[in-house]
Amino acid sequence: MLAAWRRTAEPLATFAREHGLGVNRLYWWKKRLGVERAQSQLELVPARIIDAEEVSVVVRIANNVSLEITKASPRLIAELIGELTRSGS
Secondary structure, X not given: OHHHHHOOOOXXXXXXXXXXXXXXXXXXXXXXXXXXXXXHOOOOOOOOOOOOOXXXXXXXXXXOEEEEEEEEOHHHHHHHHHHHHHHOO
């Protein structure tokens, strides 16, 4: 959504209202990701857990680094991705 907002000339608050989004949430993500990082490195994609006991996922990080996790609990994967996000990877 930040990338879509940047393609417009609208203030962030106006863009958020028009798209039914919380403006505070967008400001939070803008600050959290940083302008350059949000534009070039991070992309959120839809995900769906199909087996609540074991999940496999591939996380693609900047500089052609991929992390493949197989047969892990959804909680473990969520914690790992949260930690990667906090550490700026």
